[in-house]
Amino acid sequence: MDFVRKIIYDFDKQNPSADNRLRIYAVTRALIGAMVFDLLKTTKENISQNHIETTEDIRKAKKFTAGFSEEMQSKIADLRTFLTKHFYTHSNIARMDAKSQKIVEDLFSAFMEDCRLLPMDLRQEIDFCSTIADKADKICTYIANMTDAFAVEEHQKMFNISYRF
Numbered sequence: 001m002d003f004v005r006k007i008i009y010d011f012d013k014q015n016p017s018a019d020n021r022l023r024i025y026a027v028t029r030a031l032i033g034a035m036v037f038d039l040l041k042t043t044k045e046n047i048s049q050n051h052i053e054t055t056e057d058i059r060k061a062k063k064f065t066a067g068f069s070e071e072m073q074s075k076i077a078d079l080r081t082f083l084t085k086h087f088y089t090h091s092n093i094a095r096m097d098a099k100s101q102k103i104v105e106d107l108f109s110a111f112m113e114d115c116r117l118l119p120m121d122l123r124q125e126i127d128f129c130s131t132i133a134d135k136a137d138k139i140c141t142y143i144a145n146m147t148d149a150f151a152v153e154e155h156q157k158m159f160n161i162s163y164r165f
Contacts, residue, residue, distance in 0.1 A: 001082055003075040007031060031079075038072040103155045104143055110158055111139045117158065118142065 007030045011023060018026070043066040046052075050061055058065050068076065087093065112135070115123050122142055129135040143151065156163045 001078055003034075004031065004079065004082075007034070035068070035072065035076070038069050039066065042067055042069045042072070100148070100151075103151055106155060106159060107143055107151065108136075108139060111142070112136065 004027070007027050008023075011018070011026050011030070015022070015026070046063075046065050046067070050057070050063075050065065052058055052061065052065060067073075111118055115126050115135075118126065118139070122138065126135050126138055129138060146154070
């Protein structure tokens with residue numbers, strides 16, 4: 001994690017009084033910037049080394065043309081390991097994950113049981129479904145295309161008795 005430590009150190013040195021919110025934003029931006037720069041540099045090197053001049057050359061290439069350097073791949077792997085251990089498994093994240101899973105399951109079950117809960121245009125599509133699997137697929141697609149905020153609101157409308165319409 002020296003990669004991230006250096007970014008944090010450089011930011012803190014230049015911005016000693018910055019609040020945590022700005023620090024997180026700046027560090028994230030620097031991480032993404034470093035990854036994009038590495039991706040562009042490595043891809044350019046791969047194009048040159050493999051004598052790629054046309055899209056057909058890319059198709060014929062035996063390895064990926066675009067990608068991160070081995071060094072950056074290692075840094076990303078370290079970052080993923082750290083995030084998995086310290087962030088993704090944090091109790092707050094686990095709670096949010098459980099809540100979102102419950103919302104999706106509840107919406108899916110409700111829509112499968114009663115198509116009248118769906119928007120009119122989707123109901124018409126479902127009327128033409130020949131199998132339960134086709135119906136489930138349409139409902140899954142509908143839920144997958146919801147924003148988080150919309151899914152939460154829909155769940156509140158259907159399952160929170162005190163929610164005002």
